[in-house]
Amino acid sequence: MPAIDQVTDSVFRDTITRAVHDVFKTMFSLPAVLIDQPEPPAPETGDPEQRVLIDGQLVVGTVGFIGDISGLIYLYMSAGFANHLSGHLLGMSPEELDEAGDEVVNDAVGEITNMTVGTFKNQLCDQGFSCKLTIPSILRGSNFSIAPITSATRRIYRFQIAEHVLVADLLMKQGD
Amino acid sequence: MRYKILTVDDSKTVRIIVKKAFKTYDCEIIEAANGVEGLATAAKENPDVILLDVTMPVMDGVEMLTKLKSDPALKAIPVIMLTAEGGRDNVLKIAKIGVRDYIVKPFKEDLLVEKVGRIIDLKPISEGDHAKTKSIFDPATILVVEDKPAILQQIQEGIKHTPWKIAGVTATGEAIDYCSKTPPDLIVVSLSLPDDAAFTLFRLLRTNVKTKYTPIFGLVVKTDLAVQQQAQQVGFSAIVTKPIEVQDLEAKIAKAMNLDTSQRYFATADNIFIMRLPENTSPAALVEVANYLKPKTAEAVDSGIYRAVIDLHELKRFDMTIIKLLFNTMQVFRELALQYVLVGNAQIVTECKGFEDTKGWQFFDSLDDAKTHLAKGAPALASAT
Incomplete structure (x- = not known):
């Protein structure tokens, strides 16, 4: 099994890009395009959370993976995009979705995150990093950011999907 | 007997997608949210196939699968894994416990239906008992x-x-x-x-x-x-x-396509029941009319209609088979106490005069004239012996 620090940034980038693309192409017939990554801000002045932010109400899905490689992936999207995706998945109109409430959207976003992280980690499994998925959880709110623990390596990728933006925030830690 | 498909997934979204995928097929979708519920439901419902997720709270899919395969009453139920948990080693490990197929999420609904269709004989819902008969006027x-x-x-x-x-x-x-x-x-x-x-x-x-x-x-x-x-x-x-x-x-x-063709020959307008024969009434069409005649007439009478028109104004061919059908029609109308009149064209009127049995029939020139006549409550003009 290769060591985690031997896996290059480009492998992580390609792996998450393929995962997001596969999920959105298969489930929604929407292409997902990785937006050019801005230069990471200098540590002493930079604010990495700025690269995550999406305006307005946010829905964030998170699923972890545990094993030879452990980590968490957060998928950030606007509440509007979350509703749009949920309606498509469930075959529900915006009115039906409103009536059904946030729980239904949360569950759909949880499943989208589960599929995306699953596709990501399955590629890592095939490269020798055996790991298993955790159960999805959801955060909702606005103007919040998630600060990782210091031992985790953080990588942030932004994707353009139709007129919406999806942010994948990868936090990786070497397994025990 | 309707096939039963049990979907075991903690995500309601996936269970809804499964229901959506099979909604046009004659089968019943049963749901369970974890392995414990899945085992209990499998024992109670005896499904024909189980769609099983891996990562679930309470009891995960691998444990449920292991228990299922060690239960003599349940082990024969085919299981398709439907899970985000892929990767070659994982799939091989789970497959060894005994699964019929393995679908890694994300998945197309078509693929799911195709794989389930390899295990059970899925029939479109129109083949089932609740089908609404399509008519020739439906696209x-x-x-x-x-x-x-x-x-x-x-x-x-x-x-x-x-x-x-x-x-x-x-x-x-x-x-x-x-x-x-x-x-x-x-x-x-x-x-x-x-x-x-x-x-x-x-x-x-x-x-x-x-x-x-x-x-x-x-x-x-x-x-x-x-x-x-x-x-x-x-x-x-x-x-x-x-x-x-x-x-x-x-x-x-x-x-x-098992289409209802009765609307070609039978209609209701202005509270009047109309039986019409098209221009080229073939022997096959006569059989169709004869088959629909009694039920359609009864349906009209049941809805409160008591007047009828036998509309032959489009008809170009007249022979004994048609005469026989017309006599039969009049007989059915009389049995159900329907007042009726005939509408014909010049050719049909002339040809009717050439047959002993039909020479006494009287015709209106148009459907409107016939309706006006019936509206006045006049008695039937045609008679058949």
Whole structure:
């Protein structure tokens, strides 16, 4: 099994890009395009959370993976995009979705995150990093950011999907 | 007996997607949110197939699968894993416990239906007990697989008066693509496509869950009896011969799609029941009218109608078979105490005078005149003995 620090940034980038693309192409017939990554801000002045932010109400899905490689992936999207995706998945109109409430959207976003992280980690499994998925959880709110623990390596990728933006925030830690 | 599919997934979203995928098939979807519920439901409902997630709270899919396979009463139930948990080693490990198939999320609903269709005989809902009978006035799509544009044009031209949409493709590959995107209501395949392609296509369509029960017609030159026989032997629903007789094709399509054709001959307008015979009333049409006559008349009487018109103004052919049907119609009307009158054209009126039994019949020139007459509450003009 290769060591985690031997896996290059480009492998992580390609792996998450393929995962997001596969999920959105298969489930929604929407292409997902990785937006050019801005230069990471200098540590002493930079604010990495700025690269995550999406305006307005946010829905964030998170699923972890545990094993030879452990980590968490957060998928950030606007509440509007979350509703749009949920309606498509469930075959529900915006009115039906409103009536059904946030729980239904949360569950759909949880499943989208589960599929995306699953596709990501399955590629890592095939490269020798055996790991298993955790159960999805959801955060909702606005103007919040998630600060990782210091031992985790953080990588942030932004994707353009139709007129919406999806942010994948990868936090990786070497397994025990 | 309806097939039962048990979906075991903690995500309600996935369970809804599963329901959506099978909504056009005659089967029942049962749900469970974790392995414990899944085992209990499997024992109670005895499903025909189980769709099983891996990562779930309370009891995960691997544990449920292990318990299921060690239970003599449940171990024969086929299981398809439907999970985001992929990766070669994981799949192999789970497959060893005993699964029929493995679908890694994300997945297309079509793929799910196809894999389940390999285990149970999925029938479209229209084949089931709750089907609403389609009529000849309902839209339908007919796929014609024919490499000769002139033939396709003839078919399009011939049935352009119907609400049926004709989609033409020239090769079997295109036909398969078309069917996987939008399964048609009926398929017509030229049996003269090169390399026996029509027979290969037939086999492929019959193994696809979406077209397994779709009527498939073979299109062949009238004199090519050997190919006609071969097509009948492999199970083509009907043979249409070239040159194409449009009426024959239309009748075969209606029959194969089990369409209600009664509206061609029976209608209700202004609280009056109308039985009409079209211009070219063929022997097959007479049989159809005779079959619908009693139930349709009873239906009209049941809804409170007590007046009727026998409308022959379009009719161009008049012979003993038609006379027999008309006598039968009048008899049914009288039994149900319907007042009725006749509408005819000049030719029919003249021909009626030439037969002993019909020379006393009197006709109105138009449906409007007949309706006006009936509205006045006048007695029946026609009599039959």
